[in-house]
Amino acid sequence: MNLRYVFQAAFLLLALDASAQKKSTSSQPIPRPKLVVGIVIDQMRWDYLYRYQDRYTDGGFKRLLNEGFTAENTNIDYVPTVTAIGHSTIYTGSVPSIHGIAGNDFIIQSTGKSMYCTEDTASKTVGSPSKAGEMSPRNLLSNTMTDELKLATNFRSKVIGIAIKDRGGILPAGHSADAAYWFDDQTGNWITSTYYMNELPQWVQNFNNQKLPKKYLDQNWKTLFPLDTYLQSEKDDSRFEAKFSGTTAPVFPHETSSMYDRDFSILRTTPQGNTITLDMARAAIENEKMGQRDITDFLAVSLSSTDYIGHRFGPNSIEAEDTYLRLDRDLSAFLSYLDSKVGKGAYTVFISADHGAAHNPNFLTSHNIPSGIFPTSAVTKELNAYLAQEFKQERLVLSLMNYQISLNNSLIEKNRLDEDAIKKACIKHLQKRADIAYVVDMEAASQASIPQGLKEKIINGYNRERSGAVQIILKPGYYSGSSTGTTHGTWNPYDTHIPFVLMGWGVKHGSTNRPTGMTDIAPTISALLRIQAPNGNVGKPVTEALLNEVR
Structure with missing residues (x-):
């Protein structure tokens, strides 16, 4: 074989290898916008x-x-x-x-x-x-x-x-x-x-x-x-x-x-x-x-x-x-x-x-559309009074914040009360209210007799360490808040x-x-x-x- 062709082929291979190395080490920017504004x-x-x-x-x-x-x-x-x-x-x-x-x-x-x-x-x-x-x-x-x-x-x-x-x-x-x-x-x-x-x-x-x-x-x-x-x-x-x-x-x-x-x-x-x-x-x-x-x-x-x-x-x-x-x-x-x-x-x-x-x-x-205000403070007092009669213990409910019943878990544990029984009592009592559509045990939301979409929203919103034990779902048009202006949360x-x-x-x-x-x-x-x-x-x-x- 002619040595000139051998050297030319070797030179070409070296040049291609050098080009490849140059491309692999150079910065190729990923296509992205300069700025995202959310x-x-x-x-x-x-x-x-x-x-x-x-x-x-x-x-x-x-x-x-x-x-x-x-x-x-x-x-x-x-x-x-x-x-x-x-x-x-x-x-x-x-x-x-x-x-x-x-x-x-x-x-x-x-x-x-x-x-x-x-x-x-x-x-x-x-x-x-x-x-x-x-x-x-x-x-x-x-x-x-x-x-x-x-x-x-x-x-x-x-x-x-x-x-x-x-x-x-x-x-x-x-x-x-x-x-x-x-x-x-x-x-x-x-x-x-x-x-x-x-x-x-x-x-x-x-x-x-x-x-x-x-x-x-x-x-x-x-x-x-x-x-x-x-x-x-x-x-x-x-x-x-x-x-x-x-x-x-x-x-x-x-x-x-x-x-x-x-x-x-x-x-x-x-x-x-x-x-x-x-x-x-x-x-x-x-x-x-x-x-x-x-x-x-x-x-x-x-x-x-x-x-x-x-x-x-x-x-x-x-x-x-x-x-x-x-x-x-x-x-x-x-x-x-x-x-x-x-x-x-x-x-x-x-x-x-x-x-x-x-x-x-x-x-x-005023336009004949069903609606109303859910009286959170009054319902909390009413619920605690009912539970006190049933379980002989005051203030078993800490809050109805976020439309959720947060129980007094320290008190329940200290007095060895039945948490499931307390939740069932809350549900039974609140289901009688005309402004509430559903009351759901958070831990059993997937089995509740409510629309599937609501189940998903309740399950997605439930954090065991930071959410209440029972979810309250109000009827359409109702919310917890002031009689003027507006609010949200449902x-x-x-x-x-x-x-x-x-x-x-x-x-x-x-x-x-x-x-x-x-x-x-x-x-x-x-x-x-x-x-x-x-x-x-x-x-x-x-x-x-x-x-x-x-x-």
Whole structure:
């Protein structure tokens, strides 16, 4: 054989091997958006996407629907439907049975002690002399999609949570977040805890120094449009609404400039609470260079003021309508900011809600729709009196919190009482009430004679260590709460039907009406990012929302 050809072949093989080695050692970026922004709108019923749409701008909710993908039939997979569980479930893809956040507050069943969802006395406040910063995600038992992004990028991705409510910022950001910030009523500052850092970054201090709460509250709350054009709402002076403290009626204009002499808590119950939250989100993106690096970042935002306003005024108020019209404009401005700062098509945004809200029962009754208020305190006393007669022991029921009967387990154990007999007595007694549909032993929910969908929600919501022993299911239209405004917490569609809309990088334009769950949000975003689903995830990705090359 000609030696020249042998040397040429050997040289070619060496060149190919060198090229292969070069390719194998070079960094090939995984296709991902530069930034993910998750926006949870507290207490946003699904129908708010459409109820006020005739006056939404083209750049807010309409843009999300017209450019993005909407899962129109997304429902919550558990009871009770409250803020802390909703935020935890959206970001874990899990349910209270697994992730452990069994309520905003829940009772540790072994001790009878009440625990706030993000309570952590080992963590201290950073940014205020108040105790509002003694918080962390330690009570969350599973990880989040934000944690999984951190793991997938060897913790190079930045993750930040922002919300007026501490739980709305802390739980979505997960265990390994760079930061979570929330609002301090006492000072009007954005604060954090020593779980994350020992000192606020200079940019947060600068943001606080702007004194935006005072600026916004001094503007007072006036309607965007003339009062008589709010056709989706009750009259302004409605008996179904609660007035602000110190005022004579729940009517516009709301003189918020005179409502913050002691602290800034009133900001929570104004549309400007949402505005300042998105201001803070912009500041985080700007100063932390989020979405402007060679790695994917994640900003978890929760808009809390919609919940406070809903609780006080209800879903049929001009206040609620005006809030969503203003929020639509705030979202439009925020999306335009993302276009210019990160790049249109370079980021992914999704919106959802932690729960919905019921119509006020008195409002429904005035229109001949069955409804009512469940008198929790009176029923607790009545139930304890009945059990005292049956078992010769006072205060066997600690609480009906979260529509669950939490028993006094320490007392039951100390006196060697029959727990099963006590549960059966509770069920027998409460089933006689006209406002209750079902009373279910949590441990035997799968055998209860109730609709299958309710069984699943009860089982998913039951955490043996942190939930009560018996679940109360009220009749439709009933809730435990005030006679004015509204609340949430039940299994009904008005509390469980939530929006889930995605837009941007990797997202198709379209919609689906097939049943999807709140637990499907985290695996959908995880699939988009090509990362592992959170370690407690029970949901499935909504693959119809993703471009083929992303699936």
